[in-house]
Amino acid sequence: RLRAGGVPELVERGALRAARRVELEDDGPSRAGPSVHVWSVSDRKFEARYAPQMTAVQCYAARHSYRHRLIDPADWNCSRRNFFFAKHCAVAAALRDLPPSAVVAVLDADVVPGHDEVGLEAYVDSSDLSFYERGWNPELTSGNYFARNTAFARAFLAVWSRYDYP
Numbered sequence: 643r644l645r646a647g648g649v650p651e652l653v654e655r656g657a658l659r660a661a662r663r664v665e666l667e668d669d670g671p672s673r674a675g676p677s678v679h680v681w682s683v684s685d686r687k688f689e690a691r692y693a694p695q696m697t698a699v700q701c702y703a704a705r706h707s708y709r710h711r712l713i714d715p716a717d718w719n720c721s722r723r724n725f726f727f728a729k730h731c732a733v734a735a736a737l738r739d740l741p742p743s744a745v746v747a748v749l750d751a752d753v754v755p756g757h758d759e760v761g762l763e764a765y766v767d768s769s770d771l772s773f774y775e776r777g778w779n780p781e782l783t784s785g786n787y788f789a790r791n792t793a794f795a796r797a798f799l800a801v802w803s804r805y806d807y808p
């Protein structure tokens with residue numbers, strides 16, 4: 643089990659893949675729960691540009707009774723040079739508003755659901771964070787992921803958001 647003090651060390655060692663299925667003593671075991679949320683993360687500049695895509699995500703969320711929310715990093719005092727680092731900062735902060743172990747599908751604003759009949763439960767497991775690897779290269783994506791409201795997930799995202807170096 644990883645203690646909260648070990649999170650920066652874990653990230654600095656480049657262990658992004660190790661974020662899966664790590665439990666902290668103060669959270670108890672992770673468990674899949676009924677509370678699923680869908681967050682589109684965008685700033686004001688792209689909110690209008692990607693309005694059709696976000697409307698499609700809202701419809702998908704409504705169809706499956708998920709709570710949809712638009713997250714703007716500026717609303718969470720998350721100013722970064724690179725939007726994606728601001729995104730992780732905002733998600734880490736906004737997770738605190740949810741019940742313990744709630745699961746969020748964090749999406750870029752330009753995402754459109756491809757199979758609206760399939761619910762997110764098919765992809766949610768007991769991990770604190772779940773990323774996917776692109777099919778055409780070995781990159782782990784940072785735009786779309788699942789985050790469970792645990793101390794580890796919040797700390798990992800907060801530390802990762804500070805990687806926005808000049």
